[in-house]
Amino acid sequence: MARRESYIESRSFLREVEELITWSDANGREAFTPGATALLVVDMQGFFLDESSHAYLPSAADIVPGLVSLSRAFWENELPVAFTRHLNTEDNAGALGLWWNDLIRVEDPLSEISSALDTSLGAVFEKSQYDAFHDTGLEEFLRERNVTRVVVTGVAAHLCCETTARSAFVRGFEVTFPVDGTATYDEEHHLATLLNLSHGFATPVRVADLVDAVRG
Numbered sequence: 748m749a750r751r752e753s754y755i756e757s758r759s760f761l762r763e764v765e766e767l768i769t770w771s772d773a774n775g776r777e778a779f780t781p782g783a784t785a786l787l788v789v790d791m792q793g794f795f796l797d798e799s800s801h802a803y804l805p806s807a808a809d810i811v812p813g814l815v816s817l818s819r820a821f822w823e824n825e826l827p828v829a830f831t832r833h834l835n836t837e838d839n840a841g842a843l844g845l846w847w848n849d850l851i852r853v854e855d856p857l858s859e860i861s862s863a864l865d866t867s868l869g870a871v872f873e874k875s876q877y878d879a880f881h882d883t884g885l886e887e888f889l890r891e892r893n894v895t896r897v898v899v900t901g902v903a904a905h906l907c908c909e910t911t912a913r914s915a916f917v918r919g920f921e922v923t924f925p926v927d928g929t930a931t932y933d934e935e936h937h938l939a940t941l942l943n944l945s946h947g948f949a950t951p952v953r954v955a956d957l958v959d960a961v962r963g
Contacts, residue, residue, distance in 0.1 A: 753805055753806040753808075753809045754806055754933060754934045754937070755806045755809040755810060755927055755930060756809065756927075757934070759934065760934045760937070760938070763934070763938050764926050764938065764941055764951065767926070767941055767942070767945045767951045768926060768951050768952055768953060769950060769951070769952070779896075779923060779950070779952065779957070779960055780960070781824065781826060781960055781961045781963075783893055783894055783895040783896060784821075784826055784894065784895075784896040784897070784898060784923075784961075785821075785826065785827035785828070785829060785889055785892065785894040785896070785897050785898070786817060786818060786821045786826065786827070786828045786829070786869070786897075786898045786900065787829050787831070787879060787885075787897050787898065787899050787900065787901070787911065787915075788814055788818060788828070788829070788830045788831070788864065788869075788900050788901050789831050789879055789899065789900065789901030789902065789907050789908050789911055790831055790832070790833045790874075790901050790902050790903075790907050791807070791811070791814065791830070791860055791861050791864055791901050791902065792832060792833065792851070792857065792858055792859060792860055792861065793856065793857035793858070793859055793861065794833075794851050794855070794857040794858060795807050795902045795903070796808055796811075796861050797857055799857075800857050804902055804903060804930055804931060804932060806930040806931070807902050807930045809927075809930065810900070810901075810902075810927060810928055810929065810930050810954075811861065811863050811864070813925070813927060813928050813954035813955070813958075814864060814900055814901070814928060814954075815863060815864060815865075816954070816958050817898075817900065817925075817928065817954055817957060817958055817961075818864065818865065818868050818869065819865075819868065820957075820958045820961040820962050821868075821869075821961060822868040822869065823962075824961055824962065824963075826961065827869065827870075827888070827889065827892045827894060828868050828869025828870070829869055829870050829871075829872060829879075829885060829888060829889075830860055830864065830866050830869055830870070830871045830872070831871070831872050831873070831874050831879045831883070831885075831901070831907075832858065832859075832860055832871055832872070832873050832874070833851050833858075833873075833874055833875070833907065834851055834852065834853050834858055834873050834874070834875065835850035835851055835852065835875050836850075836852070836875075837850075839875040840875065841875075841876065843875075843876065843877075870888060872884060872885050872888070876910075877906050877907045877910035877911070878907075878910045878911055878914045879907065879911040879914070880911065880914045880915070880918065881914075886918060889920070894920070895919075895920060895921060896920060896921040896922070896923060897915045897920045897921075897922055897923070898923045898924075898925065898928075898957065899911055899912045899915065899922060899923070899924050899925075899929070899949070900925055900928035900929055900954075901928075901929060902929065902930050902931065903930070903931040903932070903936075904929035904930060904931040904936065904937045904940045904941075905931050905932075905936040905937065905939060905940040906931070908924070908929045908931075908940070909940045909943070909944060912924055912944055912948055912949045913944075913948055916948045916949070921950075922944070922948060922949035922950070923949065923950050923952055923957070924941070924944055924945075924949040924950065924951050924952070925951070925952055925953060925954045925957060926941060926951050926952070926953065927953060927954050928954045928957075
């Protein structure tokens with residue numbers, strides 16, 4: 748299968764999101780500081796990264812190097828890292844089973860998190876819904892480590908990442924959402940997520956800026 752061109756680094760996409768990227772705003776949100784912050788890496792599995800998969804997201808591969816750098820920076824500075832792995836059974840799929848043609852099952856090799864990401868740098872949480880907090884123990888993991896801010900990365904930006912960002916917000920966490928640390932089908936879906944989240948839920952930033960901030 749020929750790999751389609753990614754939109755993540757396209758000039759048109761970057762122009763669209765440029766004015767959204769910020770560390771703080773006039774409403775009093777504090778500029779990003781790495782203390783009490785955790786990194787969430789959502790569903791970076793072969794199901795979405797392997798070209799043989801019908802659910803392949805061509806742009807997902809382009810965010811891997813940034814997530815490798817980001818997860819390493821968090822680990823080196825003793826900040827929590829959490830990876831999620833989406834898995835379903837007939838019993839726990841709920842409405843997902845009605846919406847999608849198939850489920851990601853544990854026996855499917857494509858359900859594994861990409862080997863490019865070192866999951867030993869953090870904890871792995873299995874989830875069954877878009878929301879990474881739903882029946883996973885993720886919130887307890889964060890509370891035990893006195894986390895007050897989460898950085899949401901991974902796929903798909905407009906599904907699991909956006910749902911998780913909103914869920915984190917209603918639980919009282921500040922949310923940071925790297926524009927080039929998330930990916931989905933196309934520019935339109937991704938931009939819609941960024942426009943929605945940046946108006947009341949999350950602060951869009953660049954991965955490189957986050958890495959610099961974490962490393963001080």
